[in-house]
Amino acid sequence: MDPTLFLTQILVPALWQGLIVTVELVALTAPFGLLLGIGIALGRQYGGKGLSSACAGYIIFFKGCPLILLLFMLYFGLPSIGITLPAFTAAVLGFILCNAAYNSEYIRGAILSIKDGQITAAQALGMTRWQTIESIVLPQAIRRAVPGLSNEFIYLIKYSSLAYMITVIELSGEAKIVATKYFMYSEAFLAVGIVYLALVTLTTYAVHLLEKKTAIPGMSQ
Amino acid sequence: MASEYILRVENLHKKFGEREVLHGISFNVRKGDTKVFIGPSGTGKSTLLRCINQLTVPDSGQVWLDDDEITGCGQKISTFRQRIGMVFQNFNLFDHLTALQNVEIAPIKVLKMKPAEAGKKAMEELCRVGMQDWADHYPAELSGGQAQRVSIARALAMDPEVILFDEPTSALDPELTREVLEVMKELARGGMTMLVVTHEMGFARSVATEVIFMEGGEIVEQGPPGEILANPKHMRTREFIGKISDQ
Amino acid sequence: MNIFQILIEWGPYLLGGAAITLGLVASALAIGFIFGLPLALGQVYGSAPIRAIIAAYVWFFRGLPILVLLFLFYFGIFPVIGIDLPAFFVGALVLGMRGAAYQSQIFRGAIQSIPQGQMTAALSLGMTPWMAIKSIILPQSLRLSLPGWSNEYPEILTDSAVCYAIGVVELLTRTSQVVSQTYMTMPVYMAAAVMFILLNYAGMWLIQRVEQKIAIPGFGIKAV
Ligand SMILES: Nc1ncnc2c1ncn2[C@@H]1O[C@H](COP(=O)(O)OP(=O)(O)O)[C@@H](O)[C@H]1O
Ligand SMILES: [Mg+2]
Numbered sequence: 001m002d003p004t005l006f007l008t009q010i011l012v013p014a015l016w017q018g019l020i021v022t023v024e025l026v027a028l029t030a031p032f033g034l035l036l037g038i039g040i041a042l043g044r045q046y047g048g049k050g051l052s053s054a055c056a057g058y059i060i061f062f063k064g065c066p067l068i069l070l071l072f073m074l075y076f077g078l079p080s081i082g083i084t085l086p087a088f089t090a091a092v093l094g095f096i097l098c099n100a101a102y103n104s105e106y107i108r109g110a111i112l113s114i115k116d117g118q119i120t121a122a123q124a125l126g127m128t129r130w131q132t133i134e135s136i137v138l139p140q141a142i143r144r145a146v147p148g149l150s151n152e153f154i155y156l157i158k159y160s161s162l163a164y165m166i167t168v169i170e171l172s173g174e175a176k177i178v179a180t181k182y183f184m185y186s187e188a189f190l191a192v193g194i195v196y197l198a199l200v201t202l203t204t205y206a207v208h209l210l211e212k213k214t215a216i217p218g219m220s221q
Numbered sequence: 222m223a224s225e226y227i228l229r230v231e232n233l234h235k236k237f238g239e240r241e242v243l244h245g246i247s248f249n250v251r252k253g254d255t256k257v258f259i260g261p262s263g264t265g266k267s268t269l270l271r272c273i274n275q276l277t278v279p280d281s282g283q284v285w286l287d288d289d290e291i292t293g294c295g296q297k298i299s300t301f302r303q304r305i306g307m308v309f310q311n312f313n314l315f316d317h318l319t320a321l322q323n324v325e326i327a328p329i330k331v332l333k334m335k336p337a338e339a340g341k342k343a344m345e346e347l348c349r350v351g352m353q354d355w356a357d358h359y360p361a362e363l364s365g366g367q368a369q370r371v372s373i374a375r376a377l378a379m380d381p382e383v384i385l386f387d388e389p390t391s392a393l394d395p396e397l398t399r400e401v402l403e404v405m406k407e408l409a410r411g412g413m414t415m416l417v418v419t420h421e422m423g424f425a426r427s428v429a430t431e432v433i434f435m436e437g438g439e440i441v442e443q444g445p446p447g448e449i450l451a452n453p454k455h456m457r458t459r460e461f462i463g464k465i466s467d468q
Numbered sequence: 469m470n471i472f473q474i475l476i477e478w479g480p481y482l483l484g485g486a487a488i489t490l491g492l493v494a495s496a497l498a499i500g501f502i503f504g505l506p507l508a509l510g511q512v513y514g515s516a517p518i519r520a521i522i523a524a525y526v527w528f529f530r531g532l533p534i535l536v537l538l539f540l541f542y543f544g545i546f547p548v549i550g551i552d553l554p555a556f557f558v559g560a561l562v563l564g565m566r567g568a569a570y571q572s573q574i575f576r577g578a579i580q581s582i583p584q585g586q587m588t589a590a591l592s593l594g595m596t597p598w599m600a601i602k603s604i605i606l607p608q609s610l611r612l613s614l615p616g617w618s619n620e621y622p623e624i625l626t627d628s629a630v631c632y633a634i635g636v637v638e639l640l641t642r643t644s645q646v647v648s649q650t651y652m653t654m655p656v657y658m659a660a661a662v663m664f665i666l667l668n669y670a671g672m673w674l675i676q677r678v679e680q681k682i683a684i685p686g687f688g689i690k691a692v
Contacts, residue, residue, distance in 0.1 A: 060665065061661070061665065063622070063668075064622070064626075064661070064664055064665035064668045064669075065626075065661040065664055065665065066625075066626040066627070066628075066629035066630075066640065066664055067626065068629050068630055068632065068633075068640065069629055069640055069643070069657065069660060069661055069664065070661075072640075072644070072657060073654065073657045073658075073661075076647070076653060076657075077653045077654045077657050078654075079653075080651075080653040080654055081654060158531075158532070158533035158534070159533065160533075161533035161535045161536060162533075162535060162630065164535065165535075165630075165632075165633060172533060172535055172536050172539070175536070175539070176539060179539070179543065179544075185539070185540075185543035185544035185547070185548075186540070186544030186545055186548055187544075188544075189536055189539050189540035189543070189544050190540065190544070192536055193528075193531075193532045193536055193537075193540060196531060196532050196533060196536060197527070197528065197531040197532065200530075200531040201527075201531065274592055276588055276591060276592060299591075299594045299595065299596050300594065301594075302591060302592055302593065302594040303593070303594030304594075305592075306592070306593075307589070307592035309585060309588070309589065311585060313583075313585035313586060313588060313589035314589075315586060315589070315590075315604055315608075316586070316608060316684070316686075316687050317604075317607050317608045317611065317684055317687055326593075326603060326604075327593035327594065327595065330595060330599055330603055331593060331594045331595055331599070358685075359684050359685045359686055359687065360686070360687075361684075361685055361686020361687060362685050362686060372589075375589075375593070376592075376593075379593060379594065
């Protein structure tokens with residue numbers, strides 16, 4: 001097949017389709033992954049004994065279990081106990097669970113790095129425990145966690161490719177299909193690699209800008 | 222022919238970018254001399270010492286050790302550095318090695334001495350600086366004065382012909398400064414050739430064979446300590462000495 | 469059949485899979501180390517073109533999903549250039565080459581965190597630059613790099629499961645085989661997850677032991 005034709009008629013449209021799915025996966029996962037991550041971090045740090053150990057267990061399990069195995073459980077495993085999820089939903093759910101586990105570790109690390117004096121000062125002003133957490137601890141912690149969180153976001157972009165393993169045809173899935181059909185493996189995978197590189201590089205750059213924008217003088221590390 | 226000088230520095234120039242920080246420095250050092258360099262900070266004293274062992278490469282000028290030219294010697298530079306010791310303001314002890322290992326590593330690696338022999342030599346040098354009881358301690362476990370004494374022992378273990386001291390006591394409080402200066406005085410008495418950048422006027426007065434006042438990348442004035450410290454000829458020298466004696 | 473019977477019958481098979489996974493991870497870590505260290509040295513001490521080439525390598529391998537890298541090399545590049553390797557070796561190589569990119573950044577950070585004075589002092593004693601790197605800079609920076617390995621190991625471990633996609637018969641592949649033989653889906657998946665988690669802990673424990681073993685008082689507290 002003519003290379004130009006292959007590129008313009010086959011590869012680019014396929015990757016475009018895939019890109020849309022990848023972006024959907026990431027966009028649906030990220031906010032919930034962050035929220036759940038904050039919840040887990042707070043539960044781990046400030047929860048009672050039971051909640052705290054439950055959160056610790058959550059982190060151990062979802063950080064230790066390979067994401068691809070988690071997706072298999074959600075998509076191939078859950079039906080055996082009567083829960084059947086569409087592939088896309090299973091993928092997003094798996095990504096959220098996993099992403100939250102990693103995010104929570106960054107947020108907890110940031111919470112731990114906040115100086116005692118900040119909390120003492122808030123309490124001296126008469127803030128309740130929750131007020132202190134919500135208006136003093138979290139805003140500082142999340143800012144400090146931004147480098148880690150954005151790193152996880154970039155990981156999420158790359159790991160969204162695993163959705164293909166449970167039949168969600170996103171970027172790498174499209175590439176695989178085209179590659180197999182036209183026997184153009186190197187071309188298709190290099191092309192999709194470039195798309196991922198572009199996504200990752202643009203995101204890194206955007207995150208960098210965001211970090212600069214949200215920086216507070218003297219508070220960076 | 223053997224020169225009467227062990228170290229000769231001729232017309233050294235060094236620029237960093239556009240700024241020239243050494244404008245033609247020359248002096249000679251006899252065996253056993255202790256030359257003390259004084260002068261405001263930013264004047265190029267450290268740069269001068271670093272140009273001597275080529276840690277900084279001068280733009281022009283020559284440095285001679287005995288009859289051998291150091292400048293422009295290429296790969297051979299490490300053989301000259303073996304013969305010139307250096308002691309730094311912030312010690313630069315190797316943080317992953319004990320005091321003893323710090324002292325023996327260069328004899329082992331550079332001089333290919335047998336470890337047992339190097340160990341013995343290192344222990345002798347540690348004794349010389351009064352640090353034998355700390356041989357197995359790591360740098361982080363030593364006070365500043367102790368660390369500096371170990372770093373002097375490290376330089377001594379190479380049996381250098383000259384030792385360069387770049388403000389060896391500036392990072393130390395007075396108590397610790399004294400213990401380091403004692404060691405240096407002992408070395409001077411023992412006939413070691415030393416180039417010392419320091420603001421310790423007491424040390425200069427009692428030990429220096431010559432004091433060199435530098436400012437703005439030039440030698441302004443040099444002479445015996447009695448002369449330079451008691452009645453300097455140049456206005457700038459007088460001002461500087463006035464300032465540091467006030468402290 | 470209940471889950472206990474299945475685990476008794478298939479447990480050894482799964483454990484064998486865990487052993488293969490461990491071999492895959494160990495090979496990948498070793499390859500990553502062997503290539504990562506020179507890459508780091510090149511990036512710190514190399515000339516401008518060398519630094520640029522290494523930076524491009526790191527950018528490429530860190531920017532692509534592991535799944536795409538595996539597909540690219542297994543179906544694309546290796547066959548094209550005539551390398552015909554069993555899937556296991558392709559998996560180890562790809563994980564290793566990507567690991568080299570990550571590890572080189574760990575080492576680079578560690579090398580660059582060593583104060584300039586260490587090199588200066590080594591040179592002033594007459595060491596050659598290479599001697600100074602070998603006996604002063606590397607012993608320190610490798611120690612500082614160990615904490616970084618506690619991120620690298622679990623990542624490679626969990627990513628090794630993706631090698632399933634190119635047909636490496638490791639723990640996940642064997643797990644899927646057992647699932648399709650026994651129809652005990654969830655329990656078997658769970659057993660595999662527990663094995664991965666235990667492997668994770670075992671490795672982290674080992675890294676910590678090594679860290680304690682080579683710890684030096686007061687050194688490395690400012691770890692990278
Ligand atoms: N590596 C370098 N690059 C650029 N400028 C330097 C460098 N080293 C020293 N300088 C500059 O050269 C001048 C002399 O420095 P230095 O020799 O350290 O002075 P002193 O030791 O007398 O305080 C200073 O202005 C310093 O900023
Ligand atoms: Mg100086």
